[in-house]
Structures are given as C-alpha cells and as structure tokens.
Amino acid sequence: MPLYRRKDSPYWWVKLPPIGGESGPLQLSTRTADRKKAREFHVKLAHERWQQDKLGKKPRYTWQDAVVKYLLESAHKRTHKQDKAYLAWLHPELGGKCLDEIDRNTVDRIKFKRAEIASQATANRYLALIRTILRKAWREWEWIEKVPTISLFRESAGRVRYLTAEQFARLHAELPPHLADMALFSLATGMRQANVKGLRWSEVDLRSQHVRIPGESFKNGRAQGCPLNEAAMAVLQKRIGQHSEYVFSYKGQPISNVSTKAWWAALERAGIEDFRWHDLRHTFATWHRQAGTPTHELQMLGGWLTRAMVDRYAHIAPEGLQQAASRLDNALQGYVLATPDGKRERQ
Numbered sequence: 001m002p003l004y005r006r007k008d009s010p011y012w013w014v015k016l017p018p019i020g021g022e023s024g025p026l027q028l029s030t031r032t033a034d035r036k037k038a039r040e041f042h043v044k045l046a047h048e049r050w051q052q053d054k055l056g057k058k059p060r061y062t063w064q065d066a067v068v069k070y071l072l073e074s075a076h077k078r079t080h081k082q083d084k085a086y087l088a089w090l091h092p093e094l095g096g097k098c099l100d101e102i103d104r105n106t107v108d109r110i111k112f113k114r115a116e117i118a119s120q121a122t123a124n125r126y127l128a129l130i131r132t133i134l135r136k137a138w139r140e141w142e143w144i145e146k147v148p149t150i151s152l153f154r155e156s157a158g159r160v161r162y163l164t165a166e167q168f169a170r171l172h173a174e175l176p177p178h179l180a181d182m183a184l185f186s187l188a189t190g191m192r193q194a195n196v197k198g199l200r201w202s203e204v205d206l207r208s209q210h211v212r213i214p215g216e217s218f219k220n221g222r223a224q225g226c227p228l229n230e231a232a233m234a235v236l237q238k239r240i241g242q243h244s245e246y247v248f249s250y251k252g253q254p255i256s257n258v259s260t261k262a263w264w265a266a267l268e269r270a271g272i273e274d275f276r277w278h279d280l281r282h283t284f285a286t287w288h289r290q291a292g293t294p295t296h297e298l299q300m301l302g303g304w305l306t307r308a309m310v311d312r313y314a315h316i317a318p319e320g321l322q323q324a325a326s327r328l329d330n331a332l333q334g335y336v337l338a339t340p341d342g343k344r345e346r347q
Contacts, residue, residue: 012038019053120153162283174266190284
C-alpha cells in the first residue's frame with residue numbers, strides 16, 4: 001500500500017519505490033490525517049520522483065530539509081543553541097514549504113509579524129538566519145536556482161555611552177575591590193565582559209605583556225590577542241595568587257556576573273546614570289579616539305571585525321584629529337596671509 005498508518009503518528013505515510021541513487025524505498029510522512037489530502041500528496045510526490053528519475057529533473061527540497069542540513073553543518077557555532085530557538089519559532093511559518101516556494105512576500109510577512117512581537121532589531125536576527133540558509137541552499141548545496149531579496153529593518157548605529165576620566169575615578173573608588181579590578185582591566189584593554197570574566201592565567205603572558213583569547217570564545221571562531229598596558233599589568237600583578245585558574249574571582253570562585261547589586265549601588269553613589277558594564281568598552285574606544293589612536297589601530301586593539309564598528313566613535317572626539325588636520329597648515333599659510341583678517345570678501 002502506498003498509503004499507510006503508523007502507531008506512533010497521527011498522520012498518513014507514503015511508501016514509494018527507490019529511484020536512481022537510492023538504496024531503498026522512500027517512506028515519508030504526509031503530515032496530514034486527511035486521507036484525501038494524503039493521497040494528493042502521494043500523487044504529487046510520485047510524479048516529482050518520476051520526473052527526477054526519468055527526466056533528470058532536480059528534486060524539490062523543503063525548508064525542513066535545509067534546516068536539518070544547516071544545523072548539522074553549523075553545530076560548531078557558539079550561536080547554535082540560539083539558532084535552534086529561532087528556527088523553532090520559524091517552523092510554523094516555513095516548515096511545510098518547499099524552498100522554491102519561499103518568496104519575498106512570505107519573508108516580509110514573517111518580518112513584520114516578528115517585529116510586532118519583539119523589536120525590529122530582533123526581527124533582523126530571524127531574517128538574517130533565513131537569508132543565510134537560503135543562500136547556502138543556492139550557492140553551496142545547489143538546491144534552488146535563486147534567492148528572494150530579503151530586506152532587513154534599518155538599525156541605528158548603536159548606543160555609545162562613555163565616562164569621563166573624572167567619572168570613572170568616582171566609580172572606581174565606589175566599587176568593591178574585585179569589581180574595581182575588573183572594571184579597570186576592562187577599560188585598560190577594551191576586552192568584552194565575557195572574556196574578562198572567563199580570563200584564565202593560562203591565557204596571560206606576563207613576560208610579553210599579552211593576552212591571547214582562544215577562538216571558541218568568539219562567534220567567528222577566531223582567536224584574538226590583546227596587548228597589556230601598565231594599568232592592565234598592575235591589575236594582573238595584584239590578582240596573582242588569588243585563584244589558581246581564573247584571573248578574576250570572588251571568595252574563591254570565578255565571577256559569573258558583574259551586573260550585581262554592588263555594581264548598581266556603586267554607580268548610584270558615584271552619581272552616574274544610564275551606564276552598563278559594556279559601556280566600559282565604549283569608554284575604552286572613546287578615550288583612544290580622544291588620544292588620537294588611528295582607526296585601524298583601534299580596530300585591532302578592540303578586536304572589531306569591521307571598520308564600520310569603529311567608525312561610530314569618530315564623531316565623539318574630533319579634537320583627536322586636530323594634529324592630522326594641522327598638517328596642511330604650512331601649505332596653506334600663503335592663502336591665509338593673502339586674506340585680510342583671515343577672510344576673503346566675495347565679489
């Protein structure tokens with residue numbers, strides 16, 4: 001019987017003979033309990049397989065086929081668990097569709113539906129995952145002939161909140177010792193919160209004044225190095241002997257959370273509002289721009305993947321570019337002298 005029932009499933013199943021390249025018959029759920037719809041599914045699938053076998057027509061793959069293959073290939077990613085959560089939400093929207101049925105209208109419907117539930121930025125994460133899977137199905141797996149245009153919501157450049165030197169001094173004085181050390185080290189190096197909390201002594205080279213974070217600590221899988229300045233070295237020297245494995249610890253245990261009551265209380269006592277731990281990284285970048293650190297150097301120091309991530313700090317401290325702008329003063333001096341009172345009247 002081409003249609004049959006299974007005890008472990010409420011749906012009708014189909015069984016079709018093997019075609020070229022297959023070692024056995026195909027057994028597949030129709031995902032419907034309606035016998036008429038199941039029969040229609042069977043006829044359509046049998047026809048497609050006949051065209052594939054006799055005419056060399058490519059098989060049609062479903063969204064679920066692509067999801068399974070993608071999750072197998074991306075199992076090493078740090079975002080694998082998050083991807084699975086996104087795909088679980090997307091399943092009712094795309095799970096029953098063939099890849100060539102997913103068009104721009106389908107994606108736009110998902111786009112605005114997700115944005116109503118959460119933010120536009122969150123909706124963009126879902127759209128980016130759909131785009132990634134469809135592009136793999138097109139470019140790498142050769143399952144489809146084209147990919148629909150997927151437009152993301154436009155996002156702002158991102159929050160940039162930083163402290164002045166005087167403000168950080170007040171905050172540092174109010175923090176308990178273990179958080180004060182971590183905050184100073186974070187500001188001195190620009191390292192991300194997770195990397196500071198999980199920093200091990202095995203990753204620190206005091207002799208060469210360098211830290212090397214392994215690739216598995218980052219989404220892109222690339223190891224990153226961080227040079228240590230005097231302030232960072234002073235913190236490390238102070239932490240030696242407090243824990244055998246982790247640089248930063250509290251009461252003999254590695255620190256898992258920095259946004260604690262002690263952190264928020266210290267901010268309040270210091271008179272600082274709207275400031276998160278991650279903003280120490282913004283402060284690191286801002287102070288470097290104010291000191292005249294070039295963009296390419298700041299990008300390497302902070303471990304940013306693209307220049308665009310660093311360019312958002314350019315407007316904060318234009319005075320940091322004053323020395324560069326002044327390099328044309330000698331060449332332009334003659335024009336300044338030829339202009340009465342430094343101005344040229346327009347005729």
